[in-house]
Amino acid sequence: MKKEITHLLDGLYKLSKTMKRPWYISLFCIVGWLWLFVLFPSIFSPETKKIHILLPSLYGIIVAFLFIALVGVWHLKRWGLEVFFVFLFLKNFIDNMVTYSSAHEGEIHLTLSPGFIFFFIYGVILAAIYYTKMQKEL
């Protein structure tokens, strides 16, 4: 069993060496794009519009930049990962502001959405492994 696992890991390592982009970065980008696709209807829903007329525009900008950032990560660019983190935090900050403004006075809701937790942890691991190998230029 141990031998088989070692063999499988060895195979995956060799596969990742032959590919230009490691599989975990591809997975990160694909899951990220799917997440943005799912977010699309919710950011433009009548409920979001009711909170503030400009909130869908703000979320739209964030989604656009997250998409662009993922394209950057896909092309193994450092700016991709940097922009992704900035807009992931910005989205979570706005989510919290929205929850705070709609909550009762005096209550502060500091929530971390499952999407934020997943992409933050995955992003940190990805950065730790691969950030230095990524290209600096645009």
Next chain:
Amino acid sequence: MLQKVQEYFITLISLVGEAFMLAKNALFSNKIRSWLSLLGVTIGIFSVILVFTFIDGLERSIRDSVQSIGGNVVYIQKWPWAFGEDYPWWKYLERPLPKYDEWLDLKKHFDEDKYAITFCVSVFSSGAIKYQKNSVSDFRVIGCTYEFARVRGINFIAGRYFSESEFNQGKNAVVLGYTIAKNLFGNPMYALNNQVVYNGRRLEVIGVLKEEGKNIFNSSSDEVILIPYLYAEKFLNVKGESANPYIAVKPLSDDYDENALLSQLKIHMRKIRKLKPSEEDNFALNQSSLIEKNTEGLFSMLSVAGWIIGGFSILVSAFGIANIMFVSVKERVSIIGVQKALGATKIFILLQFLIESVILTLIGGIIGLVITYLTIQLIQPYIDLQIQLSLSNILLAINISILTGIISGFVPAYSASQLNPVEAMREV
């Protein structure tokens, strides 16, 4: 510093202008391909915005209707407005109807300055109401206490509501709904201080209600007459189930605790009806605000339906736009090479194509908005719902269009910006 900002601004303006011209060229050089792709954005925006406009209209209509039956009002009635599954209807059947004496008792427990409490019965007219040769039948007669106007917040075009002393005396005063006053007197303003005859009794008109129109529950205050309850009970059958008696409680300021009010009402009503702790409530506390809350689920479903209809269309069109942009990049490889050789940066090339893509989707979105506006104007006369294209929906359409443009155009634009100038120049 200021000069640098100015330079950037001028470059951006020229870039947008150039991108607009290139977008125009892309539209007209491959007419069928381009317009078919734009059609996707147009249909998508049209579907989503039309559904959202309908939702806005419906919400407004429901809000107005709830206001017309009294916003934030708690109704104490025999039957609840909403039933769960497997509800024991036979238990509800045995419940007593709210009574006038219960209203008197309940009033003692609440501060008059903070809460308006009324008792009402509503019966369908048994005959016609007459003035000289004119008569009107098929209307509702509401027998109510003097606080009804405060609870419902009714508006008058002439006259007033009956006072507490007129109510206690059981005066033969009547407030006419707009349509009834119009049909009896021609001009509703002439109705004041005249006497009308109903069920052989003479009633003095002291007020005429403002025209309201039908609400979403298909009822209207235009076809009702209001008389003091103590006068109504003399000649109308106000005791039976058909009279639909209810007690309504309205907090007079917004600064109140809804749950505290409900529990207070529950405690006092149980005390008034002498219910033992082991016995269940034999009354229902219905809230008008719940109608609004209950419809929120329906609106969410409608918006999801709007996204399913429009979303796929936008998705397909996004692929179409991406395709156009890839072709556009391919056709202009040599130009990109020349631009790069002359010192154009990657970001300049990227923005050039990105703006072009955004302009394309924006054109599609604006056409979709125009079609939505025309459709609304076309169907408005045939539906009983006030719908209008709001600023927020226009902004939403523009947002969706721009976002679609960015998402579908970024990858081709990025690939254009990454081209090697030497290899690109070979294409010349």
